[in-house]
Amino acid sequence: MTERExxxxxxxxxxxxxxxxxxxxxxxxxxxxxxxxxVLSPDFSQTNEAFAYYTYENEEEQFNRIVRLQLSEDQWQETEVLLDQIPSGSYHQGGRLKIGPDNNLYATTGDATEPSSAQDTDSLGGKTFTFKS
Structure with missing residues (x-):
C-alpha cells in the first residue's frame, strides 16, 4: 500500500x-x-524493483511522474524516471499501475481536470501507457 505523503x-x-x-x-x-x-516488478524476487507514480512540485508548477524503485534494507530508492511532467491539477491525478499478463507495466494518467487532454495527442494527461518491465 502507499501513503500519500x-x-x-x-x-x-x-x-x-x-x-x-x-x-x-x-x-x-x-x-x-x-x-x-x-506495483512490484514481475521479477521482484530477483531484482527488488518496483514502480511508482507520484506528484511533485517544480517551482510554481505541479507534475506527476512514473519511476522505477529499488528496495534495499526496508528503504526504497528512485533509480529511473520512466515518464515525467505528466500534467497535474487539483484533482484527477490518475496514477494506477498494474503489471499485465504480458509482464508489461500499464499506467494511467489523469486528465488534471482538463477533460479534453484525453483526446489531445500532445498531452500526457488522460492516457494509458505501456512500458516494458
Whole structure:
C-alpha cells in the first residue's frame, strides 16, 4: 500500500511495516496529489524493483511522474524516471499501475481536470501507457 505523503506500507501477518521512499523530487500532498501508485516488478524476487507514480512540485508548477524503485534494507530508492511532467491539477491525478499478463507495466494518467487532454495527442494527461518491465 502507499501513503500519500510518500511511504509504502507492507502488511504481513497482521503487522504493518512502513518503508521510507527516497525520491528525486519531494512528494506533493496537495488535494489528491502524493504517492499515488505502486506495483512490484514481475521479477521482484530477483531484482527488488518496483514502480511508482507520484506528484511533485517544480517551482510554481505541479507534475506527476512514473519511476522505477529499488528496495534495499526496508528503504526504497528512485533509480529511473520512466515518464515525467505528466500534467497535474487539483484533482484527477490518475496514477494506477498494474503489471499485465504480458509482464508489461500499464499506467494511467489523469486528465488534471482538463477533460479534453484525453483526446489531445500532445498531452500526457488522460492516457494509458505501456512500458516494458
Amino acid at each position: 510518500g511511504t509504502i506500507v507492507q502488511l504481513e501477518d497482521g503487522d504493518l511495516n512502513r518503508q521510507q521512499v527516497h525520491l528525486d523530487e519531494d512528494v506533493s500532498t496537495a488535494a489528491e496529489a502524493g504517492l499515488l501508485g505502486f
